[in-house]
Amino acid sequence: MTSLPLLTLMMVVPVLGAVVVAALPTGSVRLARPVALGASLVTLVLAVLAWVAFDAGSGRMFQLTETHSWIPQFGVSYALGVDGIALALIVMAAILTPVCILAAWNDEVVDTPGRFKRYFALMLVLEAFMVGVFAATDVFLFYVFFEAMLIPVYFLIGLYGGPQRQYAAVKFLLFSLAGGLVMLVSVIAVYFAGPGGENGFLVEQLVGNVNGSTGALRWMFVGFFIAFAVKAPMWPVHTWLPDAATEARPATAVLLVGVLDKVGTYGMIRFCLQLFPEASQWATPVVLTLAVISVVYGALLAIGQTDMMRLIAFTSISHFGFIVLGIFAMTSVGGAGANLYMINHGFSTAALFLIAGFLVTRHGSKRIPDYGGWQRVTPVLAGTFLVAGLSSLALPGLSTFVSEFLVLQGTFMRYKVAAVIAALGIVLAALYILxxxxxVMTGPKPAFPEDAVPADLSHRERWVVAPIIAAFVVLGFYPKPVLDVLNPAVRTTMEIVGVTDPSPAAEASGSAK
Known part of the structure; x- marks a missing residue:
């Protein structure tokens, strides 16, 4: 344990970095990049310190806690803390943010110097909000961060995206605001259904103490679930994602799909399951149906795409279906797999978006038919693209395989039909990736003018790709350190919901922990 307010510092540092970047004089705007990178690296160091200070065997629901009265009249506190799930997601965000800043180093986003500075400042602000939303242990504070995240993302897409950026940004904002407003009703209802008082929104006080009629609690669950389903995104409230991810710059798409969208699945665990255990079990058949549809629907639409970025976006809809399937399988194996999948998906999707972005930068087109034979021209780029794709389709030895296998195994223990149908997503993933x-990469060598042959990955781009590929290779062969951090939180969630692993599979699930 440590007395340092690490979680607060992980928000303060990027915000201060954003202020410094925005305040740089016009004549030194190029300093924005190293200052932003430096702030994100300091945040990463703090995240590593938090990981080291975390004690997975402590038995406490939250660690690294900070609690201060904020609006006592409404029971709102500035309360932060992490369990294994929240900590793993914060560390993932802290790793991907400097990677994205380095990837966006030479992005041509500027008409004026001021816009260049704001681009990196917004990325740092988004990092601070992402840490806050995962660390908040006060329901109202979580809602504040949940909505605040929309602001930097809206501007990152709307100011710096592609030709349809304004449409995509507004669509993203409207979907997210609609879901957030529905959740706000449930947030207020939870306070009155809980013990109330000065700290009436604290998660630890609300767990097991949200009282009311069965119907009222189920409606509260629905309010939270709708907001999280939009954010996740799940079918049929997913349509904002392909537009947003396609029009956003690759670095923005990584933070959006790789990190920010995990708030949806994280929220399902933290609030839907832990605050409304009976309603969660009541809703499970419908949620599993939606999850299976998302798995198959997202994969089928990915196969038919001709836009590279849009294809990657649809693969994420399929992958989020797997995550939700594992969460609501209500088994320890499925829960561990779902939480590990959130981490692994963040890295594999980041690699796909960023490497595809490097490719688009060289050729100027996102259309798959405009390519062919590029492995003969840019072999390193092609090789990293292949490894990232193999991770996304869950090749054994790469990280996504472990989490996908655990999700399907855990689901099969209780819901065999859902697991069998979802397994079709593995076959479809091989189709759309390969x-x-x-x-894009195979075929005869494309003809380029002698003075316009595209370059292979630069040293900077290799530094961008290397840590991501290293992450899903290491987690593919040795996921135990992450699972050791995640499993206590998974067991706590199952105890709160009041479910146990089906016999005789309990012994098998124990071996996976």
């Missing part, structure tokens, strides 16, 4: 690679 077909994309074949169309």
């Amino acid at each position: 077909l994309m690679y074949q169309r």
